[in-house]
Each structure stands twice: as C-alpha cells, then as structure tokens.
Amino acid sequence: MAFADLSTLSIPVVQAPMAGVSTPQMAAAVSDAGALGSIAVGATNAEGAAAMIADVRDRTDRAFNLNLFVHAEPRRDADREAAWLAALDPVFRLYSPTPPSALSSLYDSFAGNDAMLRLLVQTAPPVVSFHFGLPGVTQVRALKATGCFLIATATCLDEATAAKRAGMDAVVAQGYEAGGHRGLFDPGAEDARLGTLALTRQLVLGCGLPVIAAGGIMDGQGVRAVLDRGAVAAQLGTAFIACPESAADTAYRAALNSDAARHTVMTTAISGRPARCLRNRFTSWGQTATTPVPDYPVAYDAGKALNAAAKARGEYGFGAQWAGQGAPLSRAMPAADLVRLLDRERRAA
Known part of the structure; x- marks a missing residue:
C-alpha cells in the first residue's frame, strides 16, 4: 500500500474527504478504480478513526487518504x-x-491530539491530509517517519508556502467554488476568494509543491482544465455525493437534484x-x-x-x-463508474 507520490495514480483524481458523506466503501471503490479515495476523521476520535481505517483496508489494498481538521481551539x-x-x-x-x-x-483539532497521532503512527495511512491549518513540527516528523505522504489545503499562496515550510508533500488549491468548509487557516482574516483556476495557477508557479486543484470540478473536462494549468490531479467532492456509496441521506440527495x-x-x-x-x-x-x-x-x-x-x-x-x-x-452512479467516466472524459478533452 505504499504511496510514492501523486504521479502513481493511474487516474489523476482525488475523491474529496467529506465528513458525513465519505465512507470507507466509497474510498475503497475510488482507489480500486485507479484514483485516490478518502475518508474524513476530523469529526470522530481516535477509536472511530481506527475503525474507519480498518474498514477501508478490509475493502482494498490500494492507497487511500485520511483527512484531519487542524483548527484553532475555539x-x-x-x-x-x-x-x-x-x-x-x-x-x-x-x-x-x-x-x-x-x-x-x-470536534477536537489534530493539533495537540496525542491519541490521534499515536493511532496514525501505528496504522500509517498512505496519505494524510489536513484542513483548516497545519500540524506541528513533532506531528509532521512522526508521520514522515512512518512514510505517510502529507497534503494540506490552501486557499491562497501564503498558506501554500507555509505548507511547504511545514514539510507537506503536496497542497490542495481550494477555489472559492468548492463545497463544504473553506480551508482558511484563519477564518477571521480577509479571504481573497480566489477561484479554482486562478488559485491553481498561482500555486503551481509560486509554492514549489505539487498542486491538487479543487472547487467546482464535476466532469472530465474540468479535470483536464486544471491539469492544463499545471495541477497534478483534481479533487472532486460534490461529484461523489450522489454515488450510492455516499452517506448522504435522502433529503440531501433530493436537494442536490x-x-x-x-x-x-x-x-x-x-x-x-x-x-x-x-x-x-x-x-x-x-x-x-x-x-x-x-x-x-x-x-x-x-x-x-x-x-x-x-x-x-x-x-x-x-x-x-x-x-x-x-x-x-451532479451525476448519480457508483463511485468506481464515476471515476472511469471522469477519465474517459478527460482523455477525450
């Protein structure tokens, strides 16, 4: 289950980790299809995270991403x-x-969460990603020592360069179009509200890390567009909500339609x-x-x-x-079918 870097993906797509929507079943299906599936554990504790990691590994031997919240204490x-x-x-x-x-x-932040860090060191998820901020030096060193590939979300160049200094291996460029929580490190600071294409290009040219583009991407043409701007992969979240493996309830699915x-x-x-x-x-x-x-x-x-x-x-x-x-x-279909469709559309584009 080793994960050298994002170039090892046969399909340059990352399924966004969406707390309350992502499931181990979805993550495994996406990874088995050749992309990178994700689970979100920011809304659970170490025990809950352990169960989710075990569930994914029972379903696939491919690499997957585990996502954590690193928010400031309220x-x-x-x-x-x-x-x-x-x-x-x-x-x-x-x-x-x-x-x-x-x-x-x-929800507890990963910052200072010793129980969660111990779990990650013991289980060594292939990819670990962070939202709302960056882990501390000790946490980064411990995860790196296990071979984890580390990714952080950034909404501007300053956040992306901070991610590089912190030892991240890649960065998600989260455009203002994206669904769910903004990854702002400081929600009280001014938000430049950069769109996905503009932000992706800025980070590709300025941050010195591989860039995963996220925000408003729903089809293979969108994936192709961000790859053409220098991204190494596209991250899609809303596109996977309607999949049967999603944990979205009936009302959520109806609202999406x-x-x-x-x-x-x-x-x-x-x-x-x-x-x-x-x-x-x-x-x-x-x-x-x-x-x-x-x-x-x-x-x-x-x-x-x-x-x-x-x-x-x-x-x-x-x-x-x-x-x-x-x-x-949005298109309702099994997650693996969606991944393969995205790739066909990308190649056709």
Whole structure:
C-alpha cells in the first residue's frame, strides 16, 4: 500500500474527504478504480478513526487518504453563545419544546491530539491530509517517519508556502467554488476568494509543491482544465455525493437534484466557519441573522441540534448540505463508474 507520490495514480483524481458523506466503501471503490479515495476523521476520535481505517483496508489494498481538521481551539464566550442560542430560539421552538441551554465544542483539532497521532503512527495511512491549518513540527516528523505522504489545503499562496515550510508533500488549491468548509487557516482574516483556476495557477508557479486543484470540478473536462494549468490531479467532492456509496441521506440527495443546486450559499451560520452549502432554510435564516456566530465547532453544536429536531418533525431544510458551485452537474452512479467516466472524459478533452 505504499504511496510514492501523486504521479502513481493511474487516474489523476482525488475523491474529496467529506465528513458525513465519505465512507470507507466509497474510498475503497475510488482507489480500486485507479484514483485516490478518502475518508474524513476530523469529526470522530481516535477509536472511530481506527475503525474507519480498518474498514477501508478490509475493502482494498490500494492507497487511500485520511483527512484531519487542524483548527484553532475555539474561543469560548458564554455571552456570545447565549446570544446565539437566543437568536435561534424561535426557530428551535418550531420543532422542539426544549432548545439547548448551552453549547459544547464538538470536534477536537489534530493539533495537540496525542491519541490521534499515536493511532496514525501505528496504522500509517498512505496519505494524510489536513484542513483548516497545519500540524506541528513533532506531528509532521512522526508521520514522515512512518512514510505517510502529507497534503494540506490552501486557499491562497501564503498558506501554500507555509505548507511547504511545514514539510507537506503536496497542497490542495481550494477555489472559492468548492463545497463544504473553506480551508482558511484563519477564518477571521480577509479571504481573497480566489477561484479554482486562478488559485491553481498561482500555486503551481509560486509554492514549489505539487498542486491538487479543487472547487467546482464535476466532469472530465474540468479535470483536464486544471491539469492544463499545471495541477497534478483534481479533487472532486460534490461529484461523489450522489454515488450510492455516499452517506448522504435522502433529503440531501433530493436537494442536490433540486433548484437549490443552482443557488449554493457561503455561510457561517451552520458551523461557525464559512462553508458552501445548498440553499435551504438554515442558510436563508443565516443570511438575515445579525447576532455574532460562536467559533467553530461550538456553533456547529447548535446547528446539529436544530437539524436533528427539525428532521424528527419531518423538516429537512436545516441540514449541512455542503455542495460546490458545480452541483447542477451532479451525476448519480457508483463511485468506481464515476471515476472511469471522469477519465474517459478527460482523455477525450
């Protein structure tokens, strides 16, 4: 299961690690088809990650990518969190008589997570990728010593050059079109909002690392376009949501096939970090909210609780239905079939 570099992929496609959507079954299918499958473990602990790694390895002997969140610890502000819950209270009460009275920080960052690092050193996933920031020097050295190929997401050249200094082997150029969470190292800093093609070219010329382009890519023509700009591979996430191996629920799949796919929204209301989502009741509420949002992932605790309460009453418009601007081009088919179709389209282009 060794992974020398991205040139070893027979098909230059990476399936994006999407927490809540990616599954070991999908990752294995994508890798077996000749691309690079991914699992996302940022929303689980070391025990959960171990189970997912074992599941992938039971399904394939090919290389796969394991993705982690490296976000800063949230700044806890009791007044701000109480104000956020108060703002959401009228919406909560449409679906539940007992809205939450306090919030918690749902997900641990990989930064300082010794249990997760020990697991990765023991299991040595072929590829390990990072979102929201970079691991520390000790973590990088430990992972490198096991032979892991390391990738970080960057939304600008400064982040990409920091990734190189930190010892990354490649970088994902995440364009503003991309679905899900922006990989900004500092969500409070100005976001240049660079599109995929412009960002890819900047990083190819300026960061000194192999570049994987991500954002709005849904077909082989899109893959060809970023390869022509110097990327070594294309990363696709939204394109895989409709696959049967995806963990997306029925409502998410229906929304992807609705008018909402043509109106994605960048919002902080759901999780506390900017993320691109299909337009739904939560994003519409978020566009009118004036109360400051608590830090990620504290705000996500409220978002998940609201979604659970609404779903219990048959309302599915409060989910984190992440999707990129290419969502209307989604095609439902098995993941391996999609990989092979992407390659045929790329070659034809």
